[in-house]
Amino acid sequence: MNRLVGARVARINDPRLLTGRGTYVDDISLPGMLHAVMVRASIAHGRVTRFDAAEALADEDVHAVITPEQAMARTRDLPLVWLAPEQRHTHVPVATDEVRYVGQPLGVVVADTRASAEDALDVIDVGYDELDAVVDAEAALADDAPLLYPGWGTNVVASYDIGDTGEEIEPVFAGAAHVVERRLQVQRLAVNPIEPRGLVAQWDAGTESLTVWISTQVSHHIRDHLAIVLGLRADQVRVIARDVGGGFGSKEHLYADEALACLAAMTTGRPVKWIEDRGEHFGATFHARDVVHRARLALDENGRFLAIHSDIVGNCGAHASNVGTGPFRISSIMLPGPYRFERAGTRIRGVVTTTTPTGAMRGFGMQEASWVRERLVDEAARELGADPVELRLRNMLGPEDLPYETRTYQRYDSGDYPEALRRVGAEIDKRSRPSEGRIRRGVGVATHVEFTGLGPSKMQQLVGFHLGGFETGVVRVEPDGSVVVSSGVVGMGQGIETTLAQLAAEQLHVPMSAVTVRLGDTATAPYSASGSIASRSMVVGGGAVVRAGGRLRERLVRIAAHRLEADPGDIEVEEGVFSVKGVPGSSLTLAELAGHAWLGWNLPPGERADLEEKDVHDPENVSYSYASHAAAVAVDLDTGQVRVEDYWVVHDAGTVVNPMIADGQVVGGVAHGIGIALHEEMRYDPAGQPITTSYLDYVMPTAEDIPDMDVSHLCTPAPHIPGGMKGLGEGGTILSPVTVGNAVAAAVPEIAEKLVETPLSPSRMWTLIHEAGLHDEAGPHDDPTSKE
Amino acid sequence: MKAETREVTISVNGQRMTRRTEVRTLLSDFLRHDLGLTGTHVGCEHGVCGACTVLVDGVPMRSCLALAVQADGRAVETVEGLAPEGELSEMQQAMRDEHGLQCGFCTPGILMSMLAAERAGVSCAEACGDVLGGHVCRCTGYQGIRAAVRRRWATLPAARGEETPA
Structure with a gap:
C-alpha cells in the first residue's frame, strides 16, 4: 500500500475552513443566549472602594451585573499548575478587590446584546484607592519598590x-x-492568535450541569479547573473545543474571566456568550x-566551551500565572543547547509587578535561552576572530555522544x-549578496536543541508540574467499517486531525477517507x-494512536484469519481488504469483518466483540528536536530598518508524518520569531x-516582513x-529571533556588542547606528523620533 | 437603553435579505449575527487584521469598519458565496493544495481580497505583495498563501501573471 506516514496528505478539515463553514466559538448561538462583557480594572495597582452598578441595572436590556464582592463569594481559588520550590503563590483568586494590573477582571455585565452590555459598562462607577505601580522586574527588586503583596x-x-x-x-569562570x-x-510580548479567546456557557438547572464551548488548547484542564473554582464536580462540567483560531500558548489554561462568564450563565440561568475583543x-x-539574563560564557584558550551561566530576572506580572516561573526554568534547563559544557547553570528570580501576568507562548523559555546562548557564542566568535559556524562545530555534541546527559538534567x-x-x-x-552603499548585508546562524513532547508524568511530578504527561488514543472500527479516532489533544490549526488520521489509517491499512x-x-x-501544549500532541497523542491502531490491526488480522480459515501470518491487508496470501478470491472487507465482529459472530476463541483499542502513552523521556537556522538580512543604515532577505532551516523532528504540515509549522514559527526579532513589543x-x-x-509581522x-x-x-x-510546532519561533540578531551583527559588526535586546526595531537600530557613529553626517537624516 | 433601529436590505451572495437592526450595528456583526453568515471573522475590530474583509459592490471592505446601514441597498459578497456547497473555488483549492491556511481564522478575508484582486486583473506580484500585505496571519508565515496565489494566478489569462503597468 501507499505509505501514509511521510506523505503530503491534504488536510481533512480544510474544506470547511475554506468555505466559511467552520465552527469557531463566536459562531455558536444558542436560543435565549445573553452576552457578557467584563468589567476590568482601569488602574494598575490599588483597591476597589466603590462598585456602583445601579444605573446599569436600571437598563431593561441588562440582566445581571456580577460585582467583585459577589464574584469573590461565589468562586474558589484557581490552583496554579507549575509550582517552583517554595513559590509564594500556589492558588490565585478568580475575583478580588485588590487590583494589580490594568485589565484585571473585576466583575461581569450580562445583557441582551454585546452592545448593550458595553453601554452598561460605561455607567458602572468603579472607585479605587490607588497605589504606586511598578512595571519593570528589576525595579521591583529595589528596596523602595512598591510591594504587590506586602x-x-x-x-x-x-x-x-x-x-x-x-x-x-565560579572557579571555571575565574580560570577561563x-x-x-x-x-x-527578551521583551514582553502579547500572544495574539487572530481568533481572540471566548466561550459560550450553558447551565442546565435540571441536570445541574454546565456545558462550555470554548476556544482552548486544553479541554480537560479547563473542565477540571472550572469545576474547582465553581464548586462543581468534574462530571457536572462538559467542555467542548470546536474549531480553534490559533492558540500559541495563550489558550492553555482557565482564565479568571472565563470562570466569571460561566458564573454569569449559572447566575442568570441563560446561555451566556463572552468574546474577548482585541483591545482586551x-x-x-x-x-x-x-526577562533579563546576566549571562556568561567561558572558553579556554582553544575556543573550547567550559561553562555557561545566567542570572535570570523574570517578570511574572501581577501574580504567578498557571506556569509561574516555568518559562525561566525551561530557559535554564535548555541553556546549554547542543554543546558540551563542563558546567552549566542559572539563578532564577521570578518577580511580581503591576502588569498582566506572563505565561506560555510558542517557544516557551527556549526562545529566550537561544537568544542568550547563541548571542554569547556569536560574540565569542567575533571577539576571538573565529568563524561562527566553525566555533559551534568545535563544541557541538556529535551523534556518537548521544544519548547525552546535560548539566541541567536533560x-x-x-x-x-x-x-x-x-x-x-x-x-x-552558496550565497553572497554584497552590501550596497548604505545598505549593509550579513548572514547569521544559530542552532539549538528543543524540549518537546511533554512529558513523562514522573518528570512532571519531579518539577512540580501538576498535570499528567500522558495521552490516550482510542481507535475504533465501527460496524460499517468506518474508523473513529479519539484523542484528548486539541486541533488549533496545527493539523493534528489530519496527522492522527494518517497514523491510524497507516496502522489499520485503510484509506484516509x-x-x-x-x-x-x-x-x-x-x-x-496537558492537552495541546509544549509540542506534544503528535509525539504523545500520536504515539498512543500508533499503538492503539497497531493492536486493533492485529486483532482484525486474527479475526480475518479465523474467518478465512488461514494462519494470521498469511493475512495481507490492503486498503481495508483482508486477504489470504496467494489465495485469490479469499478476502473480506473491513466492513464485512466489523459487521460480524460487533454482532459477536464468527470470532476466534477468546476474542472480544468490540473493535476498539485504547492506549495510554506516558513516554519515558522528553523528545529532543533540534535545528540550525540561517538568515540573510539587509540593514538600512539611514532608517535602521532590518529586512530578512533569505532564510534557511534544517530541522529534525524525528518521523515527519506530513511534510506539508511540518513545513507549515516551521515556516509559521519562524515568521512568529521574525516578529519577535524586529517588531513586536x-x-x-x-x-x-x-x-x-x-x-x-x-506591530504584527505581515507578508512583506517574511521571505519565502x-x-x-x-x-x-x-x-x-x-x-x-x-x-x-515551536522550533521555528525558538531560533529565528537570535538567527536574525546574529545576521544583523554580521551586517553591522560595529554594533554587534550592543545587540542584546529585541525587537531590533527601526528606532532601536537607528539609535545603535547613531551611537556607533555610522550615521551619514552629510545626509539630511534627522532623528525620526524627534521630528517636529 | 434602546438604540435606534432601521431596516437594512442587502443582497448577500446574490440573495436579497432584509433585517431590522440597530443603526450602530457593524456590517461584520450584521452578517455574522443577524444573517447567520459566520464565515466572515472578526479578529481585531479596528480594521488592521483583515479577517473580516468582504466585498461591497465588488470592492473589498473591512466589514468591522462599516455599519450595516451603509451597506443598505448594496451587494455584499462573503466567503460563503465563493463556491457552490460541497465544492471549492480554484483559489480555495489552491489554498488547500499549498497549505495556505492553518487555523483558518484569517482565511476568509484573504480569499475575499484575492477574489477582488483577481477580478481587477492585478499582477501576481501585487497580489502577493500589497494585497496579501493587508492581512495578518499568525499561523502560516505567508509562504503557503503566496504559493497558493502563484498557483491560482498561473491559471489566469497570461497578462495577469505579468507585472501590471502602473
Missing part, C-alpha cells in the same frame, strides 16, 4: 538555582582564558517573555546536531491533562498603563516514541 516583604514570588551553582561553576558576558533581554486581549490574556535522545549546522552552513556559503478524528469534547475524548507607561493595545501600536524560506528535515526517529515523532 506580607511577603519582597516582590520575589520564587527564587531558585538550576544546574551548577556557586563553587561548582576568555569570558563573554552580556546583559541580554492586550491586557486580559497573559503575556509572555519579559537526557538528549538522538540525532546529528553537527549535520544540521553543516547543511545550513553549506547553503549560506475511512477515518474520522474526534477531538476537543470532554464528554467523548479520553482524558488529557508589549509596552507599558510608568503608571502601569499598557500603551500597545491595538495592531497599530503592536528554504526548509529541510533530517528525520532521526525518537527512539522511545511509538512512531518516532518529535515535536515541531
Whole structure:
C-alpha cells in the first residue's frame, strides 16, 4: 500500500475552513443566549472602594451585573499548575478587590446584546484607592519598590538555582582564558492568535450541569479547573473545543474571566456568550517573555566551551500565572543547547509587578535561552576572530555522544546536531549578496536543541508540574467499517486531525477517507491533562494512536484469519481488504469483518466483540528536536530598518508524518520569531498603563516582513516514541529571533556588542547606528523620533 | 437603553435579505449575527487584521469598519458565496493544495481580497505583495498563501501573471 506516514496528505478539515463553514466559538448561538462583557480594572495597582452598578441595572436590556464582592463569594481559588520550590503563590483568586494590573477582571455585565452590555459598562462607577505601580522586574527588586503583596516583604514570588551553582561553576569562570558576558533581554510580548479567546456557557438547572464551548488548547484542564473554582464536580462540567483560531500558548489554561462568564450563565440561568475583543486581549490574556539574563560564557584558550551561566530576572506580572516561573526554568534547563559544557547553570528570580501576568507562548523559555546562548557564542566568535559556524562545530555534541546527559538534567535522545549546522552552513556559503552603499548585508546562524513532547508524568511530578504527561488514543472500527479516532489533544490549526488520521489509517491499512478524528469534547475524548501544549500532541497523542491502531490491526488480522480459515501470518491487508496470501478470491472487507465482529459472530476463541483499542502513552523521556537556522538580512543604515532577505532551516523532528504540515509549522514559527526579532513589543507607561493595545501600536509581522524560506528535515526517529515523532510546532519561533540578531551583527559588526535586546526595531537600530557613529553626517537624516 | 433601529436590505451572495437592526450595528456583526453568515471573522475590530474583509459592490471592505446601514441597498459578497456547497473555488483549492491556511481564522478575508484582486486583473506580484500585505496571519508565515496565489494566478489569462503597468 501507499505509505501514509511521510506523505503530503491534504488536510481533512480544510474544506470547511475554506468555505466559511467552520465552527469557531463566536459562531455558536444558542436560543435565549445573553452576552457578557467584563468589567476590568482601569488602574494598575490599588483597591476597589466603590462598585456602583445601579444605573446599569436600571437598563431593561441588562440582566445581571456580577460585582467583585459577589464574584469573590461565589468562586474558589484557581490552583496554579507549575509550582517552583517554595513559590509564594500556589492558588490565585478568580475575583478580588485588590487590583494589580490594568485589565484585571473585576466583575461581569450580562445583557441582551454585546452592545448593550458595553453601554452598561460605561455607567458602572468603579472607585479605587490607588497605589504606586511598578512595571519593570528589576525595579521591583529595589528596596523602595512598591510591594504587590506586602506580607511577603519582597516582590520575589520564587527564587531558585538550576544546574551548577556557586563553587561548582565560579572557579571555571575565574580560570577561563576568555569570558563573554552580556546583559541580554527578551521583551514582553502579547500572544495574539487572530481568533481572540471566548466561550459560550450553558447551565442546565435540571441536570445541574454546565456545558462550555470554548476556544482552548486544553479541554480537560479547563473542565477540571472550572469545576474547582465553581464548586462543581468534574462530571457536572462538559467542555467542548470546536474549531480553534490559533492558540500559541495563550489558550492553555482557565482564565479568571472565563470562570466569571460561566458564573454569569449559572447566575442568570441563560446561555451566556463572552468574546474577548482585541483591545482586551492586550491586557486580559497573559503575556509572555519579559526577562533579563546576566549571562556568561567561558572558553579556554582553544575556543573550547567550559561553562555557561545566567542570572535570570523574570517578570511574572501581577501574580504567578498557571506556569509561574516555568518559562525561566525551561530557559535554564535548555541553556546549554547542543554543546558540551563542563558546567552549566542559572539563578532564577521570578518577580511580581503591576502588569498582566506572563505565561506560555510558542517557544516557551527556549526562545529566550537561544537568544542568550547563541548571542554569547556569536560574540565569542567575533571577539576571538573565529568563524561562527566553525566555533559551534568545535563544541557541538556529535551523534556518537548521544544519548547525552546535560548539566541541567536533560537526557538528549538522538540525532546529528553537527549535520544540521553543516547543511545550513553549506547553503549560506552558496550565497553572497554584497552590501550596497548604505545598505549593509550579513548572514547569521544559530542552532539549538528543543524540549518537546511533554512529558513523562514522573518528570512532571519531579518539577512540580501538576498535570499528567500522558495521552490516550482510542481507535475504533465501527460496524460499517468506518474508523473513529479519539484523542484528548486539541486541533488549533496545527493539523493534528489530519496527522492522527494518517497514523491510524497507516496502522489499520485503510484509506484516509475511512477515518474520522474526534477531538476537543470532554464528554467523548479520553482524558488529557496537558492537552495541546509544549509540542506534544503528535509525539504523545500520536504515539498512543500508533499503538492503539497497531493492536486493533492485529486483532482484525486474527479475526480475518479465523474467518478465512488461514494462519494470521498469511493475512495481507490492503486498503481495508483482508486477504489470504496467494489465495485469490479469499478476502473480506473491513466492513464485512466489523459487521460480524460487533454482532459477536464468527470470532476466534477468546476474542472480544468490540473493535476498539485504547492506549495510554506516558513516554519515558522528553523528545529532543533540534535545528540550525540561517538568515540573510539587509540593514538600512539611514532608517535602521532590518529586512530578512533569505532564510534557511534544517530541522529534525524525528518521523515527519506530513511534510506539508511540518513545513507549515516551521515556516509559521519562524515568521512568529521574525516578529519577535524586529517588531513586536508589549509596552507599558510608568503608571502601569499598557500603551500597545491595538495592531497599530503592536506591530504584527505581515507578508512583506517574511521571505519565502528554504526548509529541510533530517528525520532521526525518537527512539522511545511509538512512531518516532518529535515535536515541531515551536522550533521555528525558538531560533529565528537570535538567527536574525546574529545576521544583523554580521551586517553591522560595529554594533554587534550592543545587540542584546529585541525587537531590533527601526528606532532601536537607528539609535545603535547613531551611537556607533555610522550615521551619514552629510545626509539630511534627522532623528525620526524627534521630528517636529 | 434602546438604540435606534432601521431596516437594512442587502443582497448577500446574490440573495436579497432584509433585517431590522440597530443603526450602530457593524456590517461584520450584521452578517455574522443577524444573517447567520459566520464565515466572515472578526479578529481585531479596528480594521488592521483583515479577517473580516468582504466585498461591497465588488470592492473589498473591512466589514468591522462599516455599519450595516451603509451597506443598505448594496451587494455584499462573503466567503460563503465563493463556491457552490460541497465544492471549492480554484483559489480555495489552491489554498488547500499549498497549505495556505492553518487555523483558518484569517482565511476568509484573504480569499475575499484575492477574489477582488483577481477580478481587477492585478499582477501576481501585487497580489502577493500589497494585497496579501493587508492581512495578518499568525499561523502560516505567508509562504503557503503566496504559493497558493502563484498557483491560482498561473491559471489566469497570461497578462495577469505579468507585472501590471502602473
